[in-house]
Amino acid sequence: MRATRLVWWLVLVVVGLFYLVPMLSMARFAFQRIPVIKLSLDNVFDRWTVEPLFDTFGDPNFRKAALLSVMLAVATAVATSVLLLPTMVVAHLRSSRARKLIEVSAVLPFVVPAIALVVGFAGAFRNTFPFLIRHPLGLVPLYVITALPFTHRTLENGLAALDLRTLVNASRSLGAGWVRTMVAVIAPNMRASIATASFLAFTVVLGEFTIASLLLKNTLPLYLAYAQGQSPQGAFAVGLVLVVISTVFVALSNRFARTVKT
Amino acid sequence: MIKRARHLAFAPYVAFLAVFLGWPAFYVFRSALAPISASRSPMLEAVTGQFRGSFVYSLQLSFVSAFLGLVLGAMVAIALVRLQHVRGLRNIVVGYSSVAANMGGIPLAFAFIAAFGMQGLATRLLREVNIDLIGWGFRISDFWGIVLVYLYFQIPLMTLVLVPALDGLRRTWHEAAQSLGASARQYWRMVALPILMPAIFGGFLLLVANAFAAYATAFALSSGSSRLVPVQIRFFLQGDTITGKTNLGYALAAWMVILTTALVIGFQLLSRRAERWRR
Numbered sequence: 001m002r003a004t005r006l007v008w009w010l011v012l013v014v015v016g017l018f019y020l021v022p023m024l025s026m027a028r029f030a031f032q033r034i035p036v037i038k039l040s041l042d043n044v045f046d047r048w049t050v051e052p053l054f055d056t057f058g059d060p061n062f063r064k065a066a067l068l069s070v071m072l073a074v075a076t077a078v079a080t081s082v083l084l085l086p087t088m089v090v091a092h093l094r095s096s097r098a099r100k101l102i103e104v105s106a107v108l109p110f111v112v113p114a115i116a117l118v119v120g121f122a123g124a125f126r127n128t129f130p131f132l133i134r135h136p137l138g139l140v141p142l143y144v145i146t147a148l149p150f151t152h153r154t155l156e157n158g159l160a161a162l163d164l165r166t167l168v169n170a171s172r173s174l175g176a177g178w179v180r181t182m183v184a185v186i187a188p189n190m191r192a193s194i195a196t197a198s199f200l201a202f203t204v205v206l207g208e209f210t211i212a213s214l215l216l217k218n219t220l221p222l223y224l225a226y227a228q229g230q231s232p233q234g235a236f237a238v239g240l241v242l243v244v245i246s247t248v249f250v251a252l253s254n255r256f257a258r259t260v261k262t
Numbered sequence: 263m264i265k266r267a268r269h270l271a272f273a274p275y276v277a278f279l280a281v282f283l284g285w286p287a288f289y290v291f292r293s294a295l296a297p298i299s300a301s302r303s304p305m306l307e308a309v310t311g312q313f314r315g316s317f318v319y320s321l322q323l324s325f326v327s328a329f330l331g332l333v334l335g336a337m338v339a340i341a342l343v344r345l346q347h348v349r350g351l352r353n354i355v356v357g358y359s360s361v362a363a364n365m366g367g368i369p370l371a372f373a374f375i376a377a378f379g380m381q382g383l384a385t386r387l388l389r390e391v392n393i394d395l396i397g398w399g400f401r402i403s404d405f406w407g408i409v410l411v412y413l414y415f416q417i418p419l420m421t422l423v424l425v426p427a428l429d430g431l432r433r434t435w436h437e438a439a440q441s442l443g444a445s446a447r448q449y450w451r452m453v454a455l456p457i458l459m460p461a462i463f464g465g466f467l468l469l470v471a472n473a474f475a476a477y478a479t480a481f482a483l484s485s486g487s488s489r490l491v492p493v494q495i496r497f498f499l500q501g502d503t504i505t506g507k508t509n510l511g512y513a514l515a516a517w518m519v520i521l522t523t524a525l526v527i528g529f530q531l532l533s534r535r536a537e538r539w540r541r
Binding site for chain 1: 271272274275278279281282283285286287288289290293334337338340341342344345351355357358360361362364365366367368369370372373374376377378381382383384385386413414417418471474475477478481482492495496499511512515516518519522523526530
């Protein structure tokens with residue numbers, strides 16, 4: 001019994017190392033100014049510096065890319081809530097069939113890989129709405145679609161935990177219209193879920209490469225791919241920051257998801 | 263009047279999906295089905311000519327990484343059940359799994375270059391103990407290198423699929439089997455495994471689809487020169503200058519949609535079956 005337990009511990013340790021080592025290697029490469037060949041037990045603690053990160057922060061191209069990515073992330077999160085929440089509320093009030101249909105439609109983005117979506121998008125809109133392809137904010141609808149399976153799941157859990165019919169009836173009987181009901185009654189009650197969905201949307205947008213790369217928009221991941229050749233240390237440092245940020249976002253959404261359930 | 267207004271409430275969402283998901287998908291298939299000349303169809307050319315190799319390569323990569331992800335992810339999930347008395351362990355592992363399962367793109371490629379690249383830290387450490395990866399021909403941009411990188415999100419995804427399934431195994435089933443004289447091995451082979459099978463197989467399909475659609479990581483690892491299908495699509499459609507061949511790019515994309523659709527439908531059907539036991 002004890003021996004088999006040891007085996008399972010070993011499994012966890014090996015997989016844990018596999019999860020940990022790449023991240024630590026990235027951190028070392030980014031923040032220590034010693035090539036790996038010259039690394040030895042004597043100098044593992046020498047020449048650590050956060051300079052590469054700040055050098056990159058000073059790069060105007062980086063700032064432009066970061067600004068664009070943050071803008072896209074916020075726009076995607078807002079567009080997701082504005083588009084999805086009213087639709088899902090109405091579906092919940094109407095019938096479980098409407099709810100199921102929305103649920104199925106929200107999984108559809110899984111069956112169209114990002115690369116197929118973006119080439120179809122570019123082809124379909126090139127002659128009709130070239131504005132959407134040229135303008136950076138044209139990425140927002142595609143990002144809303146890409147994040148849809150995750151954001152829908154979150155909002156669905158939140159709505160299922162609410163006594164929606166009572167809330168809406170109470171609000172309507174006090175004379176509030178639909179818009180007011182959405183903004184003043186449902187949205188505040190859905191705070192945790194909306195926040196979770198937004199975090200997930202941020203994570204998707206900040207990491208997305210395929211779509212931005214084919215539409216030639218210089219978002220953060222594209223900047224990273226480009227900077228890899230120019231100043232690898234800075235690029236890896238920013239890459240690590242992105243990993244930390246998305247880890248925090250996912251951890252936050254896990255936490256919120258738990259508070260919704262209880 | 264009111265009824266119609268209620269229908270209208272769905273209009274923005276439906277219109278949004280139709281315009282930004284439906285239309286692009288339709289465009290891909292329409293272009294893919296338009297014949298290049300009287301006798302050649304791009305859909306056929308995409309899987310018979312020189313791109314057959316790309317599909318085989320992409321699918322091999324997806325299946326191998328999904329299979330290894332399945333085995334290792336399952337081992338982690340079982341370890342969590344066996345060690346469930348250790349407080350906090352499960353939260354940490356499941357929590358990090360949900361982070362790692364969503365990892366991908368450029369930062370993940372960077373992390374593996376820093377660890378297992380030519381000048382990687384892990385490469386160096388392994389050489390100290392006489393495991394010479396580079397000497398054995400291992401390259402992070404080759405088949406097995408990409409498999410290794412993909413395992414970073416495949417293993418945790420499988421863990422996340424299997425932990426709830428293992429939770430669904432009731433203690434009473436184990437006791438019932440034991441009281442009928444079953445050995446531990448017999449219980450696993452004849453009771454637990456058949457119940458877990460839909461979850462395992464469904465998870466496997468999900469992992470295949472997951473790897474098949476991935477693009478950014480492989481692109482960054484190989485500096486854009488990979489044989490993977492998504493990278494080939496880019497080659498045909500980015501510049502839009504190679505006349506007559508663009509439809510071939512759309513045909514590759516159409517095949518990708520067909521394959522992932524089949525995989526996702528398979529996953530959905532199996533996970534519905536898997537949930538039957540959990541009520």
